[in-house]
Amino acid sequence: MNLKQVSNGEVDDKLAALITNTNAIRAVASAVEGTIGPKGLDIMLVDRFGEVTITNDGVTILKQMDVNHPAAKMLINIAKAQQEEIGDGTTTATIMAGSLVSEGANQVVRGVPVARIIEGIKIGIKKACEVIKQKSRQVEGINDPVLKDIALIAGREHEDIAHLVVEAARLIGEEKMKEGNFKLSDTIIAQEGAENEVFMGVIINKGRVNKQMPKDLTNVKVLVIDDALEPEEIGEEALGTETGFAKYLELREEFKKNIQKLIPLGVKLILADRGISDEAEEILTDAGIIVVERVSSKDLQRTAEHTGARIIKRTSLKKDLDEIEKFLGSAERVYEDEKLEQIRILSGKGKPMATILVGAATEEVVGERERIAKDAASAVQAAVRGGVVPGGGAVEIAVSREVEKERESVKGMAAYGIDCVVTALKRPLAQIVANAGFNPLEKVENVIAHQAEEKSDSIGINCDTGELADMQELGIYDPTLVKLYAIKAAGEIAEAILRIDTIIKKKDDDGKGGNNKGSGFNEAINEDF
Template structure:
């Protein structure tokens, strides 16, 4: 009897199954070959988005399989929409996403730094240094760099009374985006939005209260901040009033339609009388529903579901304005803003469950007369909406992404009001500190320290390259000036103003963002350096 190409095992129920040996169909990378493969994949990803760094960085055009075009220079968006197959490439995508989720800014810089660290690690591996010693050295160097960041960080005034410093930080974030032609206005909108919902006692910002809504048409300059909620809906009937004052809102998740019998039996209408009875029953139910809403004292019904023309006309006759097909997240935001309760059944509606708003109005845009509904002067007036305008959908989406970065960086400053200076100034200061400490080490980790210091210089180098400067000369000059003067605000003059002092140029970055970039990049590189065995299917596409 021929033996099976595998072995028999049993599951928890005692049923046998065969484990097929598939070693001959596996492709395997081990040792230095695996590490080199990882480093090469990471470098390709980092080099792809390196040119997007800084105020003069280039944009990327991404085309989805169904032909949808995205133009952006936001690192997280570029990586998310790239079709990355290599597993290490996917780790870098997750790294960028982690930075985006935690901080919101620095998504390009963190990947560029990780790529540079791995590039330096490759040279150390060629010298015969064990990857574990490199990883440990990187971790120690990261601690030293973070210590240096904490020393050079400056306290930052954050208050609702004087938003100007926060606006300058938001302008730094938006300076590298596609919307930089009106980045002062966008920065002001972002700061006002965050200050409206910020709690300075707990040092927290509830992002759930800030909604960013986009509407194609108009110019970017038409973008505005609404102290309330904007929804892309209109009144359900064109003859309903377009403006309501001192509104009581009934927020409903039950439809304006007769209840359907929960049975498998079907209803046969065989005569005119049966049809009239059914229609009369439906009308009575409609009237009962509308009366229940009116009885609770509501002057506007906001419904998650639709309703037919008959119910719509009845609402008009009973003088009860209504809005239909309002989505779940929008319903929740309206409930938070107006202080109302979401009601699942008409019978449960009562005056204490109604939301209140000072003004509900329809606004229309341009020649197309596109209309949206604005709910203002809410009882919980902290809820705000940013209404982004733009010439096409691509511009609107990129503006929304840019505003998200600005909102996140202002939130970071509310949570921790300390800043460092941009233009690569903080990275150069950390690089000098790490390189200095390398001279004091007698162990093998000194090589990793020097490599980490060189990797930190990748950010100012990329900024200089993307600004059309002679990268090596610009970096050497600034390093010499920082080393001689000890001024950690000296960075790459990307805008070529003739003044490399980032403090005077107001190029400011959040300490929290910069610290997170260093820690996340180092952790990922340390993880990659410890992977020395990779198996994949026989076709070896990813290897």
């Protein structure tokens, strides 16, 4: 009995919520499963204005998919969380979650209590994570050749991008790569017409406020202001009084003196969070100082870290010169690339900070090139932090064999929950093989048999030939953290969906029921299931 038959009324109505949610989860998973593996295809996303995004990136597909079903949204949120935490593996997590939920629902239809299935899933997920950790090997420093393999796989075999990412990781160093609040993917910028490049420094995608300001400076003192470079404001009502107007003039004069203080300090670059007044612009232009306004908070922070500057508010400019000087950073060179309309800050005296500039031939491919580079960077960083395991779905098969052994020690119906985990662990390889044009049932069973026979956890399928192959010999690895998070995420969403017994529609704030009507993807779910 399948879920479509169930939804047609062959089973008690108490299963309605489970069947509805399972179908939604399965529909989301099926939307991305065709992208996984070296032979995975692209998805075209079209918005209501006809704008098109063509991508192979799982989280991009999930984020832009038109989805209203609450269960589908839960799955997408789990994938987003994986992207935020690890930066890679969202497609694997989604496929495994879809399999877990679907298998769990099938077991419920057969009469297995939900509580027992969830119990077994928890046991299976815990065992799977333990086995993954046991099979992981640490990366031997930032120069380990396996990092290039990781970058190539996550970067969809783009050699140039893999090279950029690995070079950037080496420039930054292992210590920085392991910092919890640092993301290598944040250092990536893709730009039409640019050449591929990695350098020690920061790019600000803004130009000089005034083209009369210097274009290129060396040995630069840097001031970073998380504020406007303008006089403090006076309320309109106060300006209408004699006292208020006098206060306004006093503040403007004080501001002017504060700006002029920066000249004897030798400041040559100022980055401001907001705008700059005409008066300040004139003074600083005459003094040969580069000013960049409306810089994002992320870029302000990166510049401050790289140059050793301390971010200040404009009120801090009232301090004495000696105090202001303590807030300044420095860089060997600052210049504007007028063609690309960006400011480059090179070789700062603070923390090492590399920038990966990914070139793109046309505007249409800029976004996808950037997504590919970010995936590769995230995977490399995850490998440095947590080690690697054989890729290509091989390690999941090895883990499934160990989880299946755990079934023997579990009493009662919880064993059916473990079966769900075993099936889910086989799904990545099955889908990779299917996308390559081979029979997944045949190939998965071949891999299981040969892994047991050869006592090897790295045997998988060569997607070019369809033959058995050692993934490690082919240089196919995955970061351990990506696998761990994907397995945990799949277990969490499966447990959450299986626990839902009833769906009740909430009333709106005005006391009326909401509109049931969905659109696009949501209507497709209702129509298909």
